[in-house]
Amino acid sequence: xxxxxxxxxxxxxxxxxxxxxxxxxxxxxxxxxxxxxxxxxxxxxxxxxxxxxxxxxxxxxxxxxxxxxxxxxxxxxxxxxxxxxxxxxxxxxxxxxxxxxxxxxxxxxxxxxxxxxxxxxxxxxxxxxxxxxxxxxxxxxxxxxxxxxxxxxxxxxxxxxxxxxxxxxxxxxxxxxxxxxxxxxxxxxxxxxxxxxxxxxxxxxxxxxxxxxxxxxxxxxxxxxxxxxxxxxxxxxxxxxxxxxxxxxxxxxxxxxxxxxxxxxxxxxxxxxxxxxxxxxxxxxxxxxxxxxxxxxxxxxxxxxxxxxxxxxxxxxxxxxxxxxxxxxxxxxxxxxxxx
Amino acid sequence: xxxxxxxxxxxxxxxxxxxxxxxxxxxxxxxxxxxxxxxxxxxxxxxxxxxxxxxxxxxxxxxxxxxxxxxxxxxxxxxxxxxxxxxxxxxxxxxxxxxxxxxxxxxxxxxxxxxxxxxxxxxxxxxxxxxxxxxxxxxxxxxxxxxxxxxxxxxxxxxxxxxxxxxxxxxxxxxxxxxxxxxxxxxxx
Numbered sequence: 001x002x003x004x005x006x007x008x009x010x011x012x013x014x015x016x017x018x019x020x021x022x023x024x025x026x027x028x029x030x031x032x033x034x035x036x037x038x039x040x041x042x043x044x045x046x047x048x049x050x051x052x053x054x055x056x057x058x059x060x061x062x063x064x065x066x067x068x069x070x071x072x073x074x075x076x077x078x079x080x081x082x083x084x085x086x087x088x089x090x091x092x093x094x095x096x097x098x099x100x101x102x103x104x105x106x107x108x109x110x111x112x113x114x115x116x117x118x119x120x121x122x123x124x125x126x127x128x129x130x131x132x133x134x135x136x137x138x139x140x141x142x143x144x145x146x147x148x149x150x151x152x153x154x155x156x157x158x159x160x161x162x163x164x165x166x167x168x169x170x171x172x173x174x175x176x177x178x179x180x181x182x183x184x185x186x187x188x189x190x191x192x193x194x195x196x197x198x199x200x201x202x203x204x205x206x207x208x209x210x211x212x213x214x215x216x217x218x219x220x221x222x223x224x225x226x227x228x229x230x231x232x233x234x235x236x237x238x239x240x241x242x243x244x245x246x247x248x249x250x251x252x253x254x255x256x257x258x259x260x261x262x263x264x265x266x267x268x269x270x271x272x273x274x275x276x277x278x279x280x281x282x283x284x285x286x287x288x289x290x291x292x293x294x295x296x297x298x299x300x301x302x303x304x305x306x307x308x309x310x311x312x313x314x315x316x317x318x319x320x321x322x323x324x325x326x327x328x329x330x331x332x333x334x335x336x337x338x339x340x
Numbered sequence: 341x342x343x344x345x346x347x348x349x350x351x352x353x354x355x356x357x358x359x360x361x362x363x364x365x366x367x368x369x370x371x372x373x374x375x376x377x378x379x380x381x382x383x384x385x386x387x388x389x390x391x392x393x394x395x396x397x398x399x400x401x402x403x404x405x406x407x408x409x410x411x412x413x414x415x416x417x418x419x420x421x422x423x424x425x426x427x428x429x430x431x432x433x434x435x436x437x438x439x440x441x442x443x444x445x446x447x448x449x450x451x452x453x454x455x456x457x458x459x460x461x462x463x464x465x466x467x468x469x470x471x472x473x474x475x476x477x478x479x480x481x482x483x484x485x486x487x488x489x490x491x492x493x494x495x496x497x498x499x500x501x502x503x504x505x506x507x508x509x510x511x512x513x514x515x516x517x518x519x520x521x522x523x524x525x526x527x528x529x
Contacts, residue, residue, distance in 0.1 A: 020459045024434070026415050029482035032514035035420060035434035036506065039459045058415060064457040069428065071457035073417055106388035106396075175400045183393040204414070217387050248368075250377050265382045268373070275375035277368035306383050314377065315384040 019064040019071070026205075027057040056082025056128075056196075058205040072150055080196060080205030084129035086118040086166070088194045090210035093172060096248065096310035102213035103176070104246055105186040107311050109212050110172040113194060118166045128197040132207060134161040135195060138178055140188040146280040152188075153179065176214045184217040185244070187281075215281050216244040218251070220305040220319035225288075230325040234295050238288035240272070240305055242319075245282045250275040251307040251319075253286065255294030260302045260321050267294030298327045424448050424463065424471070424501070428455035431463040433503050436512035439474055439492065440502040448501065460503065460510045472500035476513060481506065483514035 021040040026033065060078045064071040092101035093110030103109040113134060119125040139154040141147055148154075157177060163169065178186035191211040195204040224237040245251055252273040256266030271290045276282045288303070295301060302323050306316040369375070421432040430453035441449055464471045474495055479485040481504065495502055504513045 020457055020462070022459055024415075024417075026420075029478065030484050032482045033512070034478070034481050034514065035415075035436075035512040037432075037434060037460060037510045039461045039509065060415065060417075062417065066456060069456065070454060071430075073432075073457060075417065106393050175397055177397065177400075182390050183397065184388055184390050219387070250375060252376065262386070263382045263384065265380070268376065268380070270373035273373050273376050274371050275369050304383065307387075308377055308381075312384065314379060315381045318383040318386045 019066065021061070021063045024060040024062065025057055026060070056080060056085055056205065067149075074148070078206040078209070080207050082128075082205075084119070084125050085196065085205075085207065086129065086132060087116045088132060088207040089114045090192055090194055090208040092192075092210045092212040093170075094212065098248065098310075100211065100213060102215060102247070104217060104309065104311060105176055105178075105184050105214055106217050108173040108175050110170060111174055111192045111210060112168060112170045113163070113192070113208070113210075114168045115163050115166050115194075118164070121164060131162055131164045131197050133195045133198050133204070134163065135159070135193050136190065137193060138188055138190050140178060140180075143185075143187055146187065178214055186214055187216050189213050215246060218245045218249070218281075218307055218319055219243045220251075220307075222303065222305065222320060222322045225303065225322055225324050227323045230327050232326075232328055234292040234326065235324060236289065236291065238291065238303070240286040240288065242274070242282075242284045242286065242305070245274075245276055245284065245307065246309040247276060247278040247280055247282070249307050249309045251284075251305065253288060253303060253305055255291060255301055255303050257296070257299055257301055259300060260304070260323065262318060264302075264304075266302070266304065269293060295326060298329060300325055423450050423453040425450045425453050425455070426463065426467055426470075429458045429463065429466075430455055431458050431460045433460050433510035434512035436514065437504045437510045438501065439487075439504050439513065440496050442496075442499045442501060444499070445470060445501050461508055464503070470500055472498065472502055473505040473508065474502040476504045476506060476511065478506065480504075481511045481513050483516045486516045487513070 023038040023040065025036040025038060028034070058078065058080045061076045062073050063076055064073050066072075091112045091114075093112060094101050094103045095107065096102055096104075101109070115132060118131070119129040121130055123130060135156055136159050137154070137156040139148050140152045142149050142152055174190075176183075176186055176190055178188045178190070180186050189211050191209055193206055193210075194208040195206055198204055220243070221241045222238060223241065224239050225235050240253060242251060250273065253269045254266035255269065256264050258264075269288060269290050270293070272286050272288060274284055274286065291303075300323055302321055304321040305319045307319055308314060308316045417432070420435050422435050422438050424431050424433065424438075425448055430450070432453070438449065458466070464473060472495065474492070476487060477485070480487050492502075503510050505511060
């Protein structure tokens with residue numbers, strides 16, 4: 001058996017804000033699985049692995065997350081290294097350039113997988129050197145905390161792909177399939193993970209993984225403005241409830257005279273503009289206090305709630321709208337009579 | 341669904357052009373007119389409805405969720421670990437690392453730990469009176485050579501729970517393969 005390396009360095013920074021962390025090293029030695037646990041004592045630096053007397057080894061990075069009085073162990077990363085294993089990278093493509101990768105529930109994302117060092121099918125190398133398998137999986141987030149918890153669901157999709165040649169493979173329009181009855185409100189993450197060749201007797205090691213966060217489509221609800229009513233003055237009681245605004249977005253209200261018509265540029269109400277550059281969806285309540293800026297003469301007006309995100313090339317999307325009538329002319333029905 | 345796929349086929353699974361995101365020089369986050377994007381374009385669409393997204397999903401090639409029982413075999417933590425519970429703290433070590441559990445500590449090995457996780461090195465340091473390291477070699481961990489029984493028996497006498505370690509890190513110990521059985525030979529008369 002070939003000695004892979006006397007020591008393998010897990011380099012790079014391991015920066016974790018809290019919790020106890022450790023690395024699990026797994027390898028097969030003389031036909032037996034040997035598992036080491038390497039404690040991590042600092043927040044950054046290098047960890048030197050145990051000797052690897054086999055052709056490959058799996059490294060898993062775990063941390064503990066404490067909620068109340070209970071700790072849960074989470075796997076942060078996994079990497080398989082080996083003498084004959086192909087080198088694989090996986091990357092997510094999204095119109096939102098944010099890192100870590102993210103997209104919105106209704107916006108497709110892309111995946112690029114690059115394979116090099118794969119042995120030809122005619123080679124006498126082990127099967128694990130001649131093909132890799134890609135699987136797609138998901139994790140749901142808690143809709144309130146936007147985090148993975150012990151009760152949130154996770155699993156694998158049935159899709160799997162096997163690559164037998166070197167090269168760069170890209171799929172540019174992957175639509176999220178997170179389970180749930182309201183797909184626009186899906187919240188979680190999807191991963192494409194590249195594994196060593198599946199063998200019926202051995203456990204697959206992870207060669208590369210790319211994960212994309214999926215955030216919901218924002219919703220808005222206007223209240224305090226009655227579309228069935230004719231106002232004798234500009235309404236001042238309107239509010240807008242905004243839910244799940246995209247982490248990087250600008251949302252605002254515009255008003256224009258006439259019936260609702262997409263593509264209309266109206267008067268943007270300054271007090272309604274709210275922008276975020278965050279790592280998770282946002283909720284907000286806006287008070288429509290300056291509606292008078294967009295109202296001139298009497299008639300039917302449309303109020304629209306719009307949002308711009310990294311998607312659609314910067315074109316705003318309409319979240320909701322309402323209409324209202326204004327008639328400030330007072331009509332008096334009266335009669336004049338005289339008595340002699 | 342399990343399919344062999346070429347690069348072109350993988351790309352064809354789903355195809356849509358990627359729009360470049362135009363750089364925006366407006367302030368990033370806040371409340372007020374100054375936080376509007378520098379370039380305002382009239383709204384082009386309503387936000388996507390569930391019905392529209394469901395219809396889009398139906399046009400997408402997708403194999404559904406994995407059937408129960410068909411999940412990939414993984415080195416998952418729970419099935420490859422032994423959990424040791426001491427009061428309201430627990431630790432884990434690789435399955436096979438626990439070499440000896442004294443009868444008085446039989447209940448500390450649990451399958452559903454609770455409380456705060458503490459790494460083995462720290463847990464052992466905090467409980468030196470009941471938890472102990474037992475240094476092994478890589479050959480012993482892989483089952484290539486047996487652990488010296490005399491050394492193990494000596495360590496057991498202290499009455500501590502023994503965990504196999506290499507340089508302080510807990511390590512699984514595989515059983516030494518049994519020698520092939522030898523067929524009994526007929527005894528000469």
